[in-house]
Amino acid sequence: MKWFGIILGLLILVGIVVMFPITVKNRLIDLDESVSEAWSQIDTQLQRRADLVPNLVSTVKGYAAHEKEVFIAVADARSKLLAARSPATKAAASGLLNGALGRLMAISENYPQLKADTSFVRLQDELTGTENRIAVVRMRYNKSVKDFNAAIRKFPGSLFADDLELTKAEYYEPPANLNIDVVPEVQF
Numbered sequence: 363m364k365w366f367g368i369i370l371g372l373l374i375l376v377g378i379v380v381m382f383p384i385t386v387k388n389r390l391i392d393l394d395e396s397v398s399e400a401w402s403q404i405d406t407q408l409q410r411r412a413d414l415v416p417n418l419v420s421t422v423k424g425y426a427a428h429e430k431e432v433f434i435a436v437a438d439a440r441s442k443l444l445a446a447r448s449p450a451t452k453a454a455a456s457g458l459l460n461g462a463l464g465r466l467m468a469i470s471e472n473y474p475q476l477k478a479d480t481s482f483v484r485l486q487d488e489l490t491g492t493e494n495r496i497a498v499v500r501m502r503y504n505k506s507v508k509d510f511n512a513a514i515r516k517f518p519g520s521l522f523a524d525d526l527e528l529t530k531a532e533y534y535e536p537p538a539n540l541n542i543d544v545v546p547e548v549q550f
Contacts, residue, residue, distance in 0.1 A: 386518045390526055393510040397531045400503035401449070404534055407496045408443060408456060414492065415440050415459070418466065418485045425476040426469050436462040449534040456496075457536050463489070500534050507531040 419436055422429070439462040443455040467486070470476050477483075511530050514523035523529075 382518070383522065387522050387526060390510075390513055390519050390522060390528060393506070393513050394526075394528055396506045397503070397510045400499065400506040401534075403499040404449075404452070404496065404503050407492060407499055408452060411459070411489065411492045411496065412440050412443055414485060414489050415463070418463075418482075418489065421479060421482045421485060422466055422469060422476060425473045425479075429469050432462070432465050432469060436466055438462075449532040453534055453536050504533050504535075507533050 415436060419433055423433060436459070439455065439459040443452065443459050446452040446455040470482065470486075510528075513519040514528050514530065
């Protein structure tokens with residue numbers, strides 16, 4: 363009976379020693395996947411916004427064809443957003459697109475017919491909804507990054523992060539000092 367208790371105790375100890383690293387590694391992998399999934403959501407919403415831009419530009423062009431500089435700025439900013447890959451470059455490109463879209467929307471103030479156009483209003487509403495979605499998924503992504511980064515830096519995750527080749531994830535934050543042009547004046 364005494365040997366049975368010792369053997370049982372050793373089996374429990376071996377089980378704990380074996381299960382501990384497996385549990386920690388699985389948690390780190392789950393957190394890493396959570397960051398990837400959250401980034402995918404940001405990417406999806408940024409793509410959705412980029413897909414809305416050509417329709418919005420086409421609608422505005424019908425009313426304000428002479429506003430060529432603004433249309434070029436929007437197209438360039440959209441291209442930069444679509445080409446960006448990392449959170450920092452996506453955030454910077456997104457900020458440039460926001461500025462260009464702001465100038466595009468400012469044009470609409472000078473064209474009452476455009477402001478009343480149903481397709482323009484619908485596109486504007488879709489764009490606003492997309493901006494709200496981007497804000498929500500950005501918060502979720504940054505929360506996932508925070509949880510992941512903390513897990514790989516704290517004990518016991520720090521023991522396994524290098525073996526799993528896990529490195530600190532990058533937050534998605536708009537740059538503090540964006541160089542966005544001033545809204546152009548429209549004169550007739």
